[in-house]
Amino acid sequence: MNTLNSPVGRPLDRVDGPLKVTGQARYAAExxxxxxxxxxxxxxxxxxxxxxxxxxxxxxxxxxxxxxxxxxxxxxxxxxxxxxxxxxxxxxxxxxxxxxxxxxxxxxxxxxxxxxxxxxxxxxxxxxxxxxxxxxHQTDLLAVREQAHEAPAETPEPRGDFASAFAAAPHKVEQEYVTPVEHHNPxxxxxxxxxxxxxxxxxxxxxxxxxxxxxxxxxxxxxxxxxxxxxxxxxxxxFGSxxxxxxxxxxxxxxxxxxxxxxxxxxxxxxxxTFGYRPRSIQRLSLAADEQGRLQAVGHSAIGQTSRFEDFTEHEVEWSGMLYRCDNVELDYRLAPLDVYTPLDMRAPGATLGVYALECAMDELAYASNIDPVQLRLINFAERNGNEDKPYSSKELRACYAQGAERFGWSRRSMAPRSMRVGNELIGWGMATGVWEAMQMPASARACLEADGRLVVSSATSDIGTGTYTVMTQIAAAAMGLPLEQVEFRLGDSSLPQAPLEGGSATVSSVGSAVQQACAALREKVLDVVQQFPGSPFAGASLEDVVFVDGRLLLKSDPKVHVELGEVVRSNGTLAAEASVEPGEKRKEWATATHSAVFVEVRVDEALGTIKISRVVSAIAAGRVVNPKTAGNQIVGGVVWGIGMALQEETLIDHKLGRYMNHNLAEYHIPVQTDVPDVEVIFVEEHDSVVNDLGSKGVGEIGIIGVAAAVANAIYHATGKRVRDLPITLDKLL
Missing domain, CATH: 3.90.1170.50 (Aldehyde oxidase/xanthine dehydrogenase, a/b hammerhead)
Structure with a gap:
């Protein structure tokens, strides 16, 4: 990919923005x-x-x-x-x-x-x-928790001797965390x-x-x-729906x-x-540490609800076996069938729930050990994924802690609960870690230089509001050395080259890599055509000898020697190339993940118990960020959802009827403008040559992970009351 004046890495506006704001973008029912x-x-x-x-x-x-x-x-x-x-x-x-x-x-x-x-x-x-x-009928998970069966999930096998290590450790936390049903509601x-x-x-x-x-x-x-x-x-x-x-x-x-x-x-x-949702979950965390705060034992068990006709599984407990270094780990994941529809993946499925419980338990362990929450996480930093026993291809989580804490002012935090206040408001500072797998799926793309000199690139992927149109246009423009206005990306058509589902933060990694490779194949075709010109100065040149920039093909050794790409297609006709990519062999030797550190300030009215989020800093390590503007929007959206998860969001069911009661946007509470402060997003510099040729890990999921835990931890710091049943509403806090 050309780096000279490359659009990749720049915070560009959405290319589809004008269509959306003028009402010209048409949706399925239009x-x-x-x-x-x-x-x-x-x-x-x-x-x-x-x-x-x-x-x-x-x-x-x-x-x-x-x-x-x-x-x-x-x-x-x-x-x-x-x-x-x-x-x-x-x-x-x-x-x-x-x-x-x-x-x-x-x-x-x-x-x-x-x-x-x-x-x-x-x-x-x-x-x-x-x-x-x-x-x-039965629709209450709590009523059938003892009847749960083992989930058909790839839960990592136990390692070490959890029971003995837990019993011998001086500092322990053993608590249960409950999360409700949530619905996507796009x-x-x-x-x-x-x-x-x-x-x-x-x-x-x-x-x-x-x-x-x-x-x-x-x-x-x-x-x-x-x-x-x-x-x-x-x-x-x-969001997965x-x-x-x-x-x-x-x-x-x-x-x-x-x-x-x-x-x-x-x-x-x-x-x-009346269809999929994030399932209700009961999680039990058992953490034990020595006098220095080093984890000696980690136990994480979860029970999730599913339907009578399908066993819905997600990666809920394994994050506890990989996020921190520990030799004695025991994980268990079970399902309880109910007379409900099958749950469905919802933004950062599994991790949103599992990391919430883990990070609340880590905060409780920090207080049990009298160690600052950030310091406790640094003490237990994992260089390898313990579940897979593989080193990480890149992991700038320490930089996330450092930069997030500095921007937030964490060093000014006093450890004791109820020790910070302004007037009648109790001030609480909480933090949490986030982690998500950096995936890549098989994908294909086609790149075509049209007769008018435009580049049209296509793949059957989707854009659910994440900015796919824009980042693929940036990747293609950079690969072919064309200005953005001469590039068009087409998607959302089953007749286009194969693409995976848009989910899991894998679209840029998968489809973006295919776009890059399709453009690389097109560059070869362009050079081959130019070399056939009579007396071509490019005869004998390889791709390493030339550069594509500003709509031209240049000789590196003599940039004055060039040819316009428009001239190439006018003389030869349309040129097209297609490429398919899949995860590379070198990925097999490494663990790959995105990481984050989230810092939250809450203000709790001491008399009324009302909670206001006043500041959020989210530091993200996600490899190369193709567009910091659209990526930043993704993180902010995830933070907003995490705030809602912590304080408001809950689908309530009348178990006598087996029917949801608040199935509307008036009573299904989500954050509005006044509930959300300015959210500061930091993208930590991280280089990764293993995940894919772009070096990009994706950001769609990581923004929400850890946010609810950071809010819950901040509320404990403000009030001294630990609420382990989400959402944290007034009745629970008072």
């Missing part, structure tokens, strides 16, 4: 056809049982109602009984809407009303009457617009984090190989196939609470 029909989902009102009867006569009598689709009249779908491909599936039998008369959870889709307008479809849906044979609701085309092919506009995953899903379930194209040019947030195809997609496809017409199905805000 692509219509003249004959488009609208579907409205009718959901179950019980949590377990059978449908005895569905009476849709009143709905069907309304003029403009075209169909009421149920399990009794849906199209025959042979593959509904067979396994199908889903890149983010959990172990078990995935949910199949309108499969039979069984009710598996409250809110389950039981019918789809299709009408000439959305308003009519929703009104008609209210007229559908469903009779049930109810059965006993701004854009899940929607599928299925355009039925002549011959029966389907063009689907979908809210998704993986167009090719949705394409394979529909092809497999409906036996439509080669007849499906999925488009998702813009996504209004997802778009990793798996949600139920509105097969419902819209069923209706389109049955009616041979185009159909759109958009979920309501309330229905956004």
């Amino acid at each position: 692509f219509g056809t003249p004959d488009l029909l609208h579907g409205s989902v009718v959901s179950s009102t019980i949590a377990c049982g059978r449908v005895r009867r569905i009476d849709s006569r009143d709905a069907e009598a309304l003029p403009g109602v075209v169909l009421v689709l149920t399990h009794q009249n849906r199209p025959a779908i042979a593959s509904y009984d067979e396994p199908y491909e889903d890149d983010d599936a959990a172990e078990g039998s995935p949910f199949r809407p309108l499969y039979n008369d069984r009710v598996l959870y409250s809110g389950q889709p039981l019918a789809l009303v299709v009408a000439e307008s959305l308003e009519l479809a929703r009104h008609a849906g209210s007229l559908v009457r469903i009779e049930y044979d109810s059965e006993p 701004m854009e609701m899940h929607a599928s617009t299925v355009h039925y085309q002549p011959g029966g092919d389907l063009l689907i506009y979908e809210k998704t984090q993986g167009v090719q995953n949705c394409q394979r899903y529909v092809e497999d379930v409906f036996d439509l190989k080669g007849r499906i194209r999925v488009l998702s040019p813009f996504v209004g947030g997802a 778009g990793l798996r195809p949600q139920y509105q997609l097969p419902l819209a496809v069923m209706a389109a196939l049955k009616l041979k017409r185009s159909v759109r199905v958009v979920l309501t805000r309330q229905q956004m609470f």
Whole structure:
């Protein structure tokens, strides 16, 4: 990649920003056809049982109602009984809407009303009457914790002798931490617009984090190989909710196939609470240290909830075996099936929960040992990943601690709880570490120099608001030495080169590497064409002898010798190259991860118990940052979510009904402007030649990890009260 005036590393504005702010960016529910029909989902009102009867006569009598689709009249779908491909599936039998008369959870889709307008479809849906044979249900994790079974997860094996080391250590912490159900709640609701085309092919506009995953899903379930194209040019947030195809997609496809017409199905805000979520979790941390604060034993057990039909697993406990150096580690992860829908990956899945509990326990150990919380973490710094027994490819976590603490003013902190105040406000300073795996997935990209001199690069990845359009444009522009305005990146189309799901902070590492390699292959083609020119001064030159800069190909030895890239394509025609990349062999010898240190100040009203976050500093080590502006936005967004996790966010369920009570944005509390202070983000310099050729680790997940723990630790420092059940609300604090 050319470094001369390279756009990589610069805080550039989003290339798709003008489209979004002028309303020209179109989302899944905004692509219509003249004959488009609208579907409205009718959901179950019980949590377990059978449908005895569905009476849709009143709905069907309304003029403009075209169909009421149920399990009794849906199209025959042979593959509904067979396994199908889903890149983010959990172990078990995935949910199949309108499969039979069984009710598996409250809110389950039981019918789809299709009408000439959305308003009519929703009104008609209210007229559908469903009779049930109810059965006993259970939706409370705390009630069945003793019945949990071992999770089908790759939990690291125990090492050393945890029990003996824990018993012998002078300083111990053994506590339980509970986190609630949380729902994703992106701004854009899940929607599928299925355009039925002549011959029966389907063009689907979908809210998704993986167009090719949705394409394979529909092809497999409906036996439509080669007849499906999925488009998702813009996504209004997802946070993991778009990793798996949600139920509105097969419902819209069923209706389109049955009616041979185009159909759109958009979920309501309330229905956004009827599929995946971050699961409720019970975690027990057992930490023991010697007199110097060195960890002697680490035990971490977790129980998470799952559905009756799938075992949802995430990486929840293994962070405790890798973040700090310890020879005696015991990890355990179990699942408790309930009459609920299967949980789903949510921003930094597993780590958000597991690191929260670990970092709260580390704060408690700091007080038990009378050691500053930052110092305790430095004492136990791990040069190697203990779970894998591998050294880190890079780990600038010490620099995160140092730079974050300096910017925050941590040295002025007094250790004792309730020792810092301003007037009637108790001041608390807390901190925590964050960690996330630095992944890379197989990916492909295509780069094409068009006749007008523009570079068009494409891959079937997504942009869920993270800045994918922008950073891929920067990577391509740098690789080909072109100004940004001459580069276009295309995504969100299943017909484009293969890309993984956009999640796990792996998009830049995976797709960005493919873009870079596709441009490298294109550079070779350009040089080859130029060398064929009569009397070419580039004859015999290798790629190491030339440089691509400012839309030109130059000889390094004599920069006056150059050729315009536009001239090359005008004389030869369009040039294109495609490349596929996968994790390199050298990664196998190393552990790879992003790290962070989060510092938080809270102010607690001593009389009222109200909590205000007044300062946050987040120091991040994530390798090479392609765009500090979009990356910084990602970190700020993660911090905001972490504040909400600590203080507000909780999906409440009435266990007698097995039904969520606050399934709306009025009662499902999330932070608003006045809840969030200015957040200072520091990107610590970190060089890594192992993770990928870009040296970039990704930042989508790391921003939230550790934030809730830092807030909880700050509240303890302010008040002397340790709350271990999130969110930390007034009633718990008082």
